[in-house]
Amino acid sequence: MSMTTTMIFRLEINPAQATFGEVATAVNGAGGDIVAVDMIRAGKDTTIRDITVHLNLDVHRRVADSIRSLPGIRIVHESDSTFLAHLGGKIQVMPKMPIKNREDLSRVYTPGVARVSLAIHDDPSKAFTLTAKRNTVAVVSDGSAVLGLGNIGPEAAMPVMEGKAVLFKQFANVDAFPICLKTQDPEEIIRTVKLLSPTFGGINLEDISSPRCFEIERRLQEELDIPVFHDDQHGTAVVILAGLLNALRLVGKSLDSIKVVVCGIGAAGASCIDMLLAAGVRRLIAVDRCGALVSGNDYGNPALNRVASLTNPERVGGSLSDAIRGADVFIGVSGPGVLKVQDLQQMASDAIVFAMANPEPEIDPEIAAPFVRVLATGRSDYPNQINNVLCFPGIFRGALDCRASLINEEMKLAAAGAIASIVTDNELNDQYVIPSIFNEKVVAKVRDAVIQAAVRTGVARRHSSEYQAEDEMAGAAR
Numbered sequence: 001m002s003m004t005t006t007m008i009f010r011l012e013i014n015p016a017q018a019t020f021g022e023v024a025t026a027v028n029g030a031g032g033d034i035v036a037v038d039m040i041r042a043g044k045d046t047t048i049r050d051i052t053v054h055l056n057l058d059v060h061r062r063v064a065d066s067i068r069s070l071p072g073i074r075i076v077h078e079s080d081s082t083f084l085a086h087l088g089g090k091i092q093v094m095p096k097m098p099i100k101n102r103e104d105l106s107r108v109y110t111p112g113v114a115r116v117s118l119a120i121h122d123d124p125s126k127a128f129t130l131t132a133k134r135n136t137v138a139v140v141s142d143g144s145a146v147l148g149l150g151n152i153g154p155e156a157a158m159p160v161m162e163g164k165a166v167l168f169k170q171f172a173n174v175d176a177f178p179i180c181l182k183t184q185d186p187e188e189i190i191r192t193v194k195l196l197s198p199t200f201g202g203i204n205l206e207d208i209s210s211p212r213c214f215e216i217e218r219r220l221q222e223e224l225d226i227p228v229f230h231d232d233q234h235g236t237a238v239v240i241l242a243g244l245l246n247a248l249r250l251v252g253k254s255l256d257s258i259k260v261v262v263c264g265i266g267a268a269g270a271s272c273i274d275m276l277l278a279a280g281v282r283r284l285i286a287v288d289r290c291g292a293l294v295s296g297n298d299y300g301n302p303a304l305n306r307v308a309s310l311t312n313p314e315r316v317g318g319s320l321s322d323a324i325r326g327a328d329v330f331i332g333v334s335g336p337g338v339l340k341v342q343d344l345q346q347m348a349s350d351a352i353v354f355a356m357a358n359p360e361p362e363i364d365p366e367i368a369a370p371f372v373r374v375l376a377t378g379r380s381d382y383p384n385q386i387n388n389v390l391c392f393p394g395i396f397r398g399a400l401d402c403r404a405s406l407i408n409e410e411m412k413l414a415a416a417g418a419i420a421s422i423v424t425d426n427e428l429n430d431q432y433v434i435p436s437i438f439n440e441k442v443v444a445k446v447r448d449a450v451i452q453a454a455v456r457t458g459v460a461r462r463h464s465s466e467y468q469a470e471d472e473m474a475g476a477a478r
C-alpha cells in the first residue's frame with residue numbers, strides 16, 4: 001500500500017534552456033502534484049525555485065528522475081516535509097510565566113520555591129495542586145511493538161511517542177512526556193515507572209508488546225495510585241467498540257447476534273475482545289498466527305490461552321479463512337496483508353471490516369472497499385479512522401480533572417458510548433461511523449462521560465470545579 005508525502009525540490013533553472021512549464025509537465029507526468037511554487041532567487045543566468053510536490057512515495061524516484069532528465073534543470077536538494085517536521089523533535093517545554101525581574105526569580109525559584117517544597121513535604125498530596133503533576137502524563141514505551149513495525153527499539157520509538165505527546169497537548173491540553181526505556185525487562189520497566197511516578201498524574205503505556213504488557217500494566221495499576229492505562233489495549237478497544245456500535249446501528253444488527261472475528265491477539269486484540277464480550281458479543285473467534293484459538297489448547301502464551309477460554313463457543317479450528325466464513329465483523333489488529341479478497345467474499349452481507357494495523361492495514365482499503373459495507377482503518381488518509389487518538393486525550397483529560405485513582409471498565413465503556421454518540425442518526429453512513437478527532441465534541445464528551453463514570457464508581461478524588469477555581473486564582477496571581 002502506498003503512502004503519500006509532500007516533497008520540496010529546490011531547483012536551479014537555466015531560463016535559456018528550460019521553462020517552469022516543462023518542469024510542471026514533467027512532475028505531473030510522473031505522478032506528482034505541484035501544490036506550491038516559491039521563487040528563492042532570481043538571476044540573469046539561473047533562477048532558484050522551490051517546488052512543493054504532493055506524491056505517493058512509490059513515485060518519488062520517478063518524479064525526481066523526470067525533473068533531472070530536463071535540460072537546464074538541476075535539483076539542488078530535495079526534502080521530505082514529514083522528515084522536516086521531525087527536525088529537532090516535535091515537542092518542547094514552555095514555561096507558563098516569564099521571569100522578568102529579581103522578584104519573579106525569587107518567587108519562581110529560590111528562595112520562594114522553598115516554602116512550596118516544604119508545603120508539599122508536609123502534605124505530599126499538594127504535589128497535585130502545586131506542581132505540574134496534575135496535568136502531566138508519561139508516555140512510556142520500550143520500543144517493543146511500535147505501531148505495526150515491531151521491536152524497533154526505544155530510540156526509533158521516540159518519534160511515535162513524541163507524536164502521542166503532541167496529540168495529548170493539542171486535543172486535551174495534557175502535558176505529556178515521551179519516555180523511551182532502554183530495557184525490555186518487565187521488572188525493570190515496572191521499577192523505572194514507579195521511580196518516575198512522583199512527577200506524573202498518569203501513566204500512558206505505549207507500544208509495549210504482548211504478553212509482557214499485561215503483567216506490566218497490572219502490576220503498575222496495583223502499585224501506583226495514579227491511572228495507568230495501556231493505550232494500545234484499552235484506547236484501541238474503546239474506539240473499536242464505539243465504531244462497532246455505530247456500524248451495527250447502520251446495518252441494523254445487534255451485538256448479541258453477530259459473529260465477530262478478531263485477528264491479532266496481542267495488546268490491542270486481547271483488550272478489544274474483553275470489551276466486546278463485556279458489551280454483549282457472544283459469537284467471537286480469535287485468530288493469531290497459529291490460526292483460530294480453541295479453548296483447551298495450550299498456545300504457550302497465557303494471554304492466548306485466556307482468550308481461547310473465553311471465545312469460540314463453536315470451537316471452529318483452522319485458519320483465518322476458515323474462521324471468517326459467515327462473519328458479520330472482522331477486526332484486524334495484527335499486521336499488513338493478512339486479509340484477502342476471498343476472505344471478504346466469505347463474510348455475511350453488510351460486512352463490517354476494521355483493518356486497523358498501522359501503518360499498513362490488514363488489507364488495502366481500495367481493494368477491500370467493493371466487498372464490504374463498512375470499512376475502517378487506523379489511518380488518517382481514509383474515511384472512518386478508528387484510532388486510539390479518539391480515546392486517550394479525552395480519557396486522560398477526564399481522569400486528571402477528577403484526579404481518578406485509576407481508569408476502570410465503567411470509565412472505558414462511558415468513553416466508548418460518548419464517542420459513538422457524536423455521530424447522529426442523520427449523519428450516520430457507510431463512510432462515517434466514527435467521528436473525526438478534529439470534531440471538537442470528541443474530547444469534551446469523552447472527558448465528561450469519564451468523570452461521571454469515575455464519580456459514580458467512587459474512583460474520583462476531586463471534582464473538576466475545584467480545578468477551575470484554582471486555575472482562576474493562579475491566573476489572577478500571575
Ligand SMILES: NC(=O)C1=CN([C@@H]2O[C@H](COP(=O)(O)OP(=O)(O)OC[C@H]3O[C@@H](n4cnc5c(N)ncnc54)[C@H](O)[C@@H]3O)[C@@H](O)[C@H]2O)C=CC1
Nearest residue numbers: 147148210264265266267268288289333357358378387388
Ligand atoms: N488503529 C489503532 O488505533 C491501533 C492499531 N494498532 C495496530 O494493531 C497492530 C497490533 O498492535 P499491538 O496489539 O499493540 O501489537 P502486539 O505485538 O501486542 O500484537 C500483535 C499480534 O498480532 C499477531 N499477528 C501478527 N501478524 C499476524 C498474522 N499474520 N496473522 C495473525 N496474527 C498476527 C501477533 O502474533 C500478535 O499476537 C499493530 O499494527 C498496531 O499498529 C494497535 C493499537 C491501536
Ligand SMILES: CC(=O)C(=O)O
Nearest residue numbers: 146147148232358388
Ligand atoms: C495507534 C497506535 O497506538 C498504534 O498503532 O500502535
Ligand SMILES: [Mg+2]
Nearest residue numbers: 147206207232
Ligand atoms: Mg500504539
